[in-house]
Amino acid sequence: MTANAGTAPDLDSVQSVASAIHHAISTVIEGKEAAVRTAVTVLLAEGHLLVEDVPGVGKTMLAKALAKSIDCDVSRVQFTPDLLPSDITGVNVFNQNSHSFEFRRGAIFANIVVGDEINRASPKTQSALLECMAERQVTVDGTTYPLAGPFLVMATQNPIEMEGTYPLPEAQRDRFMARISMGYPSGAAELAMLQSHGEHDPLGALQPVTDGATVQRQISAVRRLHTAPALREYVVALVTASRNHSSLRLGASPRAGLHLLAAARANAALAGRDHVLPEDVQTLAPAVLTHRLMLTGEAQLSGRSTGDVVADILQRTPVPSGRR
Structure with a gap:
């Protein structure tokens, strides 16, 4: 065992937490073990994940299931052509009572940010994520605000051939640690989905299996x-x-x-x-x-x-x- 390596108890804890998150997501996402494992891997590697595929295959469901399995701050951004950069990062607003500007935080101030259909927003709005994702901070009007860890942006996008999409800039793509595709489920998985989703909402029944502080400790163990x-x-x-x-x-x-x-x-x-x-x-x-x-x-x-x-x-x- 090297001096900087994670200890056995650390690894046991990482495996335990990761297994719990994986199982929780799998109760919502049928037959996509590889995609779920990659999502958990990116979370523990302190990266960001891009999920690209055609509509209706569970991209947003995967992102929401991961977010809900962890008891931490979560925000969801629906990317649309009229979304403004300030909607993501925040904006200074003048307070008439105090006669001063107050900073109102945007959606990026959360531990897990679910960005739905990120490539439907304009390149200017997409660029609002660059500093957040790379440096884990936001700068507005010359003032820098740190983002608390763990911090994960999990974005979905439709293929660029789909109508109403903008290609992600190279700098934006490079900030995503990994990109995965969901793909269509197998016949058996789709049949199970029709049964389970028809009777109840598995996402609504999903309960957190860990919290943000615990995940942050696992991230630190992985780094070692x-x-x-x-x-x-x-x-x-x-x-x-x-x-x-x-x-x-x-x-x-x-x-x-x-x-x-x-x-x-x-x-x-x-x-x-x-x-x-x-x-x-x-x-x-x-x-x-x-x-x-x-x-x-x-x-x-x-x-x-x-x-x-x-x-x-x-x-x-x-x-x-x-x-x-």
Whole structure:
């Protein structure tokens, strides 16, 4: 056990809390174990999650279920074309009685912020999230207000081909630790959903299984997990390969490497290990990297996807062996 690694009791607590959250969400979301696990992983890695898919597959339900499973401050923002940046960050309002300006906090001042259909808002409004997500603070009229932890933005968006959507700016996408798609449920899961959702509202019956302070302690424990030098070099090799790949005109940023390592730590903690393995990195790489990459015109015409490129990079990059 290394000096900076999480202790066994820490990991037991992380697993216990994560399992409780996972089970609570699974009572609402049928047959989407991988999506639920990634959501819990991003929460413990102190990141932000983007859920992209067509309408009606449970994107908002997943976000609301995660928020409701934790007893903490939660806010929900319905992104629309007329939403203003001040609706998110807050605004200074003049008080006639005190003859001074008072700051009224926006929806971003919560532990979990559910952003519904984020790409239906204008790019200007989307940009209001940049400082919040990257620095966990809000600056309004020259005054900076910190955001309390844990802090998670869980946003949903429809594919950009859908009517009335704006593509997320590259800087915005890069601030999301991971992107997942829900996909359609299996026949058995959809049949179970028709039965359970038809008789009662599982989201309404969902009760918190932990609180924000406990989650923050688990996040701190995850941060202490051991990462060997060879493992960190592997992460750097992956993001560097994306910048040099012939099918990409925009590769992964340094922030992507930080997010990939943090997500791999959380994945290792969920598995009960006090150290990160290459398998943790490989498991999270598609969710962490694909939404940050931009294909060349030739790659798009040939029908390649960023997922194909990430798979190619994982296959070509040498995997470290042993724990050093």
